[in-house]
Amino acid sequence: MTPPTTTVLAGDGLAAGHGRTTVVPALDLAVEAGTVTALVGPNGSGKSTLLMTLARVLPPRGGRVLLDGEPITARSSVEVARRLGVLPQTAVVPAGATVREVVEQGRYPQLGPWAMMRRRDDSVMERALRLTGLLDLADRRLDSLSGGERQRAWIAMTLAQQTGILLLDEPTTYLDVRHQIDLMRLVRGLCDEHGITVVMVLHDLNQAARYADRLVALRDGTVRADGPPTAVLTPPVLREVFDVDAVVVPDPVTGRPWFVAR
Amino acid sequence: MIVILKTTVPLGLVVGLLAGLCLGRPVLDPVAAVRALLDPADPAHVLLVEGRLPRAVLAVGAGGALGVAGLLLQDVLRNPIAGPELLGVSSGAAVVTAAVVVLGLAVPVVLLPYAALAGALVAGALVVLTMGRTRSPDHVALIGAAVSAACGGLVVAVVGLGTQGNVVVLFRYLLGSLAARGWTHVEAVAPWLLVGLVAAALLARRVETLTLGDEVAAGLGVAVTRTRVLAVVVAAVLAAAVASVCGPVAFVALLAPHLARRLARTVATRRVLVAVVPVGAALLLCADQVARLVIYPVEVPVGVATTLVGVPALVLALRSRA
Numbered sequence: 001m002t003p004p005t006t007t008v009l010a011g012d013g014l015a016a017g018h019g020r021t022t023v024v025p026a027l028d029l030a031v032e033a034g035t036v037t038a039l040v041g042p043n044g045s046g047k048s049t050l051l052m053t054l055a056r057v058l059p060p061r062g063g064r065v066l067l068d069g070e071p072i073t074a075r076s077s078v079e080v081a082r083r084l085g086v087l088p089q090t091a092v093v094p095a096g097a098t099v100r101e102v103v104e105q106g107r108y109p110q111l112g113p114w115a116m117m118r119r120r121d122d123s124v125m126e127r128a129l130r131l132t133g134l135l136d137l138a139d140r141r142l143d144s145l146s147g148g149e150r151q152r153a154w155i156a157m158t159l160a161q162q163t164g165i166l167l168l169d170e171p172t173t174y175l176d177v178r179h180q181i182d183l184m185r186l187v188r189g190l191c192d193e194h195g196i197t198v199v200m201v202l203h204d205l206n207q208a209a210r211y212a213d214r215l216v217a218l219r220d221g222t223v224r225a226d227g228p229p230t231a232v233l234t235p236p237v238l239r240e241v242f243d244v245d246a247v248v249v250p251d252p253v254t255g256r257p258w259f260v261a262r
Numbered sequence: 263m264i265v266i267l268k269t270t271v272p273l274g275l276v277v278g279l280l281a282g283l284c285l286g287r288p289v290l291d292p293v294a295a296v297r298a299l300l301d302p303a304d305p306a307h308v309l310l311v312e313g314r315l316p317r318a319v320l321a322v323g324a325g326g327a328l329g330v331a332g333l334l335l336q337d338v339l340r341n342p343i344a345g346p347e348l349l350g351v352s353s354g355a356a357v358v359t360a361a362v363v364v365l366g367l368a369v370p371v372v373l374l375p376y377a378a379l380a381g382a383l384v385a386g387a388l389v390v391l392t393m394g395r396t397r398s399p400d401h402v403a404l405i406g407a408a409v410s411a412a413c414g415g416l417v418v419a420v421v422g423l424g425t426q427g428n429v430v431v432l433f434r435y436l437l438g439s440l441a442a443r444g445w446t447h448v449e450a451v452a453p454w455l456l457v458g459l460v461a462a463a464l465l466a467r468r469v470e471t472l473t474l475g476d477e478v479a480a481g482l483g484v485a486v487t488r489t490r491v492l493a494v495v496v497a498a499v500l501a502a503a504v505a506s507v508c509g510p511v512a513f514v515a516l517l518a519p520h521l522a523r524r525l526a527r528t529v530a531t532r533r534v535l536v537a538v539v540p541v542g543a544a545l546l547l548c549a550d551q552v553a554r555l556v557i558y559p560v561e562v563p564v565g566v567a568t569t570l571v572g573v574p575a576l577v578l579a580l581r582s583r584a
Binding site: 052055056057076077078079080081082085086087088090091092094095096097098101102104105106108109112154157161 | 340342467470471473474475476477478480481482483484485523528529530
């Protein structure tokens with residue numbers, strides 16, 4: 001079952017970095033429509049910087065980002081935000097804001113800056129809150145919630161944006177096991193049932209292998225391995241990318257690769 | 263706290279307005295004051311229409327504008343203690359006024375607000391220009407504090423050149439005052455306030471996304487740096503207009519947004535914006551009455567009164583986190 005693929009998001013000779021430092025020197029990456037891609041790699045390997053540059057949150061230091069085959073800069077930032085949603089790690093919790101208020105911000109690109117007092121479109125909000133299991137917490141203050149609940153609120157905000165592409169930077173951070181599994185299943189479902197394309201930075205390699213269609217392993221800003229989990233989660237790649245001596249066995253539930261450090 | 267606020271704000275506006283019309287020399291009872299206001303033949307009519315009414319109107323407009331300026335700055339810099347004081351705007355106006363008064367510059371009284379406005383805008387522009395070089399909201403606050411301190415130093419230097427007589431005049435101005443303000447003052451600031459308020463309303467939705475962090479706002483399609491610069495410009499214009507006629511009125515811009523957030527039961531900028539105008543207006547109007555009454559018949563500068571009223575109010579507001 002391999003229908004003809006289309007590239008929805010691509011880096012073309014993309015160089016990325018913060019301020020004066022370049023973290024990713026030059027990278028080509030094409031993300032196919034309706035797939036889940038996981039970026040993996042050690043701390044400081046340039047995963048988040050690459051993700052934020054693909055999301056045009058950081059300006060590229062060279063090369064370009066292509067969205068649906070066109071330079072991302074050809075569209076206005078709001079138009080991009082209707083096509084592509086991004087969850088950065090630097091989200092700030094405004095003191096006193098409720099979950100609903102934060103999730104509502106995700107509606108900005110659809111409603112625009114002039115929708116001052118417009119009634120919020122509740123169905124989209126409710127869906128985002130329901131999918132993240134936050135309906136009961138919707139009117140609680142975000143700063144009174146646990147790290148995992150906050151993280152789910154940020155994901156709900158990104159879902160409320162209703163985009164065909166989602167870029168998530170370490171979405172499972174702070175989540176307990178139950179909510180990590182729920183979130184990964186949610187991501188899988190968004191992709192399988194709604195054709196949403198997901199690119200996410202993950203630290204848990206087994207989780208990445210289990211839920212992603214494709215792993216991209218980065219080290220020092222370059223791609224060291226790229227392909228389906230079986231091709232990337234191998235002892236040689238783990239040694240080269242993470243300096244980890246590991247055994248890889250089939251996951252007893254799914255048959256996907258499962259790694260254990262030696 | 264919210265119930266108290268909801269009743270206090272309209273009550274403050276009504277009582278403040280009535281007190282503004284009744285008090286002074288002569289003291290009128292409220293019925294007589296309203297009658298005199300409406301009846302052109304009444305002996306007190308001119309006093310009310312030309313003296314007490316414009317002063318009250320100015321207090322309402324200036325208070326509302328300061329509240330909006332404070333809200334924009336606090337949200338866009340993600341800093342709960344941000345205010346126009348941090349833009350050097352008030353001290354920019356003070357430098358010009360001090361120079362005019364002390365150095366005896368030949369500036370007609372009618373033009374003095376405009377000269378002060380120019381000084382305020384120049385100081386604000388300095389801060390805005392340096393913003394182009396930094397992405398961090400904390401840096402903007404630091405730069406503003408530096409410009410403000412520099413202007414404060416200039417004021418002291420200029421005052422040092424003055425005689426005792428004009429130092430007294432300045433002293434009253436530097437603490438902020440609404441005394442003897444008439445329709446000319448209202449007319450001088452009204453267009454600026456109007457433009458500033460409309461611009462603030464148009465910016466509010468974008469400013470709200472900035473409270474979630476720069477990267478989140480950028481991800482939502484908001485031009486982060488442009489929005490931040492625009493919001494600071496609007497706040498500077500509002501605060502500059504107020505400072506040009508009333509002097510640097512302390513505390514209203516800092517306090518009004520915090521009270522308005524509790525009143526509106528939200529921190530969402532565009533909803534707080536609606537509440538912050540009446541809150542700021544009531545705050546300054548009531549502070550002005552306190553200024554006129556506290557050691558009657560001598561007036562204290564309203565800047566002293568806003569601090570006297572504002573400090574306990576802020577402490578109370580922060581204690582009862584809604």
